[in-house]
Amino acid sequence: MENKYRQRLVWVTVLALFWQLTAWSGLFSDLIFPGLDQIFLALLKSLKDGTLVKQIAFSLSIIIQGLIIAAAAALILALTAYFSKYADGLIDTLTALAHPLPGIALMPLILIWFGSGKTAILIVIIHSVLWPLILNLSTGFNSIPDIYTLIAKNYRLNKLEFMFKILIPASFPYFISGLKIAWARSWRALISAEMLFGAINSLGGLGWYIFQKRVFFDLPGVFAGIIVIIFIGVTVEDFIFKKLETNTVRKWGMLK
Amino acid sequence: MGHVKMSSYLELKNIAKSFNTEKGKKIALKDINLQIKKNEFLTILGPSGCGKSTLLKIIAGFIKSEKGKLLKNEQLIEDSGLDRIMLFQEFEQLFSWQTVIDNISFAVKASAKNKNIKLTKRQIKEKSLKYLNEVKLKSYQDYYPHQLSGGMKQRVALARTLAAEGEIMLMDEPFGSVDSQTRQELQQLLAQLWQEEDKTIIFVTHDIREAVFLSERIVLMKNEPGEIIELVDNKLPHPRKRSSREFNQLFEQLQTRLQN
Numbered sequence: 353m354e355n356k357y358r359q360r361l362v363w364v365t366v367l368a369l370f371w372q373l374t375a376w377s378g379l380f381s382d383l384i385f386p387g388l389d390q391i392f393l394a395l396l397k398s399l400k401d402g403t404l405v406k407q408i409a410f411s412l413s414i415i416i417q418g419l420i421i422a423a424a425a426a427l428i429l430a431l432t433a434y435f436s437k438y439a440d441g442l443i444d445t446l447t448a449l450a451h452p453l454p455g456i457a458l459m460p461l462i463l464i465w466f467g468s469g470k471t472a473i474l475i476v477i478i479h480s481v482l483w484p485l486i487l488n489l490s491t492g493f494n495s496i497p498d499i500y501t502l503i504a505k506n507y508r509l510n511k512l513e514f515m516f517k518i519l520i521p522a523s524f525p526y527f528i529s530g531l532k533i534a535w536a537r538s539w540r541a542l543i544s545a546e547m548l549f550g551a552i553n554s555l556g557g558l559g560w561y562i563f564q565k566r567v568f569f570d571l572p573g574v575f576a577g578i579i580v581i582i583f584i585g586v587t588v589e590d591f592i593f594k595k596l597e598t599n600t601v602r603k604w605g606m607l608k
Numbered sequence: 609m610g611h612v613k614m615s616s617y618l619e620l621k622n623i624a625k626s627f628n629t630e631k632g633k634k635i636a637l638k639d640i641n642l643q644i645k646k647n648e649f650l651t652i653l654g655p656s657g658c659g660k661s662t663l664l665k666i667i668a669g670f671i672k673s674e675k676g677k678l679l680k681n682e683q684l685i686e687d688s689g690l691d692r693i694m695l696f697q698e699f700e701q702l703f704s705w706q707t708v709i710d711n712i713s714f715a716v717k718a719s720a721k722n723k724n725i726k727l728t729k730r731q732i733k734e735k736s737l738k739y740l741n742e743v744k745l746k747s748y749q750d751y752y753p754h755q756l757s758g759g760m761k762q763r764v765a766l767a768r769t770l771a772a773e774g775e776i777m778l779m780d781e782p783f784g785s786v787d788s789q790t791r792q793e794l795q796q797l798l799a800q801l802w803q804e805e806d807k808t809i810i811f812v813t814h815d816i817r818e819a820v821f822l823s824e825r826i827v828l829m830k831n832e833p834g835e836i837i838e839l840v841d842n843k844l845p846h847p848r849k850r851s852s853r854e855f856n857q858l859f860e861q862l863q864t865r866l867q868n
Contacts (some may be wrong), residue, residue, distance in 0.1 A: 497700050502670050505688045507718040507772065517714070521705040604705045605754025 386572040394572035395579060404561065408580060411557035414470065415542050418477030419534060425478070426485035426530075431515060433486075434493045443486065451483040455541040459548050468549040473542065473557070480541040481534040488533070492526025493519055525601045532593055539585060617646035617808065618667070618776065622676035625662055635833035636662045640676070642827065642836065644810065646775075649802050651811045651823035655866065659834025660812045661780055667810060668694050668778050690722045693774040695782045699761045702753040708764050709749040712736040715771035739771040740764075742801065759790035766798070770805075779811045783818070792850075795821050803846060816862050820855055821848050828865055838865060 368388060374380070375387035382390070398404035433440040455476045466472045500522055504514045520527075546559025556564075558581055565573035601607040623640040626633050636659040644650055652660045665671045667678060669688030678685045693715075695701075702711050713736045720727045727735070740746050743763040753761055762782055769777055783791045799822055802809055813819055819826050819842075826840045840862065844854055 499696055499698055499701050503701065505670060506668065506694055507715065508690055508722060524705065604752055606704055
């Protein structure tokens with residue numbers, strides 16, 4: 353584990369050095385290929401005057417809302433599908449139809465139906481997250497050992513007890529891997545939706561921030577935005593999800 | 609020694625079951641009649657495919673028999689319940705997301721709810737610890753199942769089965785997946801527990817020595833179709849010695865019966 357991060361650090365340094373040398377060589381105009389010094393100055397400036405922090409907060413708050421709503425909806429739908437054969441048919445059909453549809457393809461429609469703004473972005477996020485989560489949860493529910501349903505019968509658990517004491521914890525590895533897919537997809541959907549839908553009162557999220565910087569041909573600013581997006585993505589995947597795994601499925605021996 | 613009441617307690621009447629396979633209908637159980645006494649240790653012994661596990665599942669209420677009926681104290685039983693708790697062979701019967709003590713508390717809570725008793729958190733913990741102590745694993749209460757050996761997992765599962773406080777314990781080859789040394793230790797523990805508590809145990813196995821070591825009565829079964837061949841009483845005194853002449857005589861007697 354330690355080794356992995358050391359390796360990453362080494363390679364990031366090498367790549368950064370290579371970047372900086374290219375920038376210094378004057379091969380490209382620094383208007384289109386800014387050096388790291390310019391990029392970091394732009395990053396610092398945006399962080400200091402608060403514009404970037406506001407956009408980060410905006411993006412994160414939308415994605416968290418979207419993830420919570422979608423996770424709750426996916427849980428309810430997957431549970432309904434587990435307990436009812438008819439609901440299973442309907443939910444399976446809906447998932448089969450909607451899952452392959454990229455969120456970005458829906459954007460023109462959402463723009464007409466809901467206008468631009470927060471609701472529109474939220475809908476794109478929920479769409480991109482809901483279906484893979486339902487798929488994963490359903491797979492998880494259907495792959496719990498038969499012995500658990502026998503135990504539930506034997507100890508006379510009612511449906512609710514069975515759900516919370518057995519079904520959900522037993523399929524937790526599937527839930528987490530679904531959540532990882534959900535995060536990756538919603539993060540991409542969020543950035544593209546923000547670029548498309550624009551801002552209200554100059555608040556449009558990180559996607560909007562980059563888009564705006566491009567309009568003013570502020571490439572160091574564009575790169576500053578990209579660095580923040582990479583940073584958040586890596587932090588969530590390597591720290592938040594890792595922590596969640598360590599405290600649940602790894603501790604329980606469900607994941608080696 | 610458990611107190612054996614002579615009148616019939618659990619009664620199986622003309623139980624039959626068949627399964628549909630690719631080759632057509634296969635009769636798993638044919639006309640099973642059996643009377644089980646209260647607090648006896650009964651073993652159902654037979655080769656694989658003789659329907660002994662199916663029979664145990666029917667008694668547990670997990671599957672329905674096609675014909676016949678199951679009576680307890682002359683009352684018809686049709687569903688599963690906490691009075692007949694199953695101990696399985698699979699290690700995964702323990703909940704991997706719960707610690708050892710929480711796995712046992714699961715049964716304590718289910719049993720209390722079934723009896724309409726309210727227990728405080730402390731009472732639940734105390735009860736769970738008591739049962740964990742009976743299988744001699746008190747110091748492992750905060751471990752997760754994956755940190756235990758196979759034998760220890762089965763001990764915890766046994767404690768959970770005890771904690772359900774049912775009158776009848778059903779055991780489906782529970783020691784079938786552990787090494788022979790551990791298996792003998794577990795058999796020893798179970799024999800001892802049965803002598804200390806008033807429990808009716810129905811134990812399924814294909815291991816003749818296990819049947820001789822544990823039970824008071826042995827039901828011999830054959831396959832295709834699954835039928836009872838014979839009921840054999842086992843009056844060997846406890847503690848039983850695997851090396852004794854009587855033990856081996858009974859072993860050979862049963863082996864001969866099963867081969868014919």
